[in-house]
Amino acid sequence: MKVSGAVLYLVLIIAALCCQVHASPYGPTTPTTCCFEFTSKKIPSKFVVSYGITGSRCSKEGVIFVTRRNFEICADPNEQWVQNIINDLDMKNAKTQSP
Secondary structure, eight states: OHHHHHHHHHHHHHHHHHHHHHHSOSSSSOOSOOOSSOOSSOOOGGGEEEEEEOOTTSSSOOEEEEETTOOEEEEOTTSHHHHHHHHHHHHHHHHHHOO
């Protein structure tokens, strides 16, 4: 019984440390989320409020769109509709940042 309690304690400590490392930010604008699958449906641009590009630590490059309801949706950066939404968001942000 003592051995199984010690093993359980060790597993919990390791799990806690792994979660801490995984959740640490790589930078202020780099999402820590990686995309393993892309959406097969086009997202209307009116629902998207922001986006991020997956980091170099991810196995696949992807775009993570954040919707008005705070959902994160992975999309293929090579798709034309994805590039159109990115361009629209960049233009909106450029207009709001101008003096």
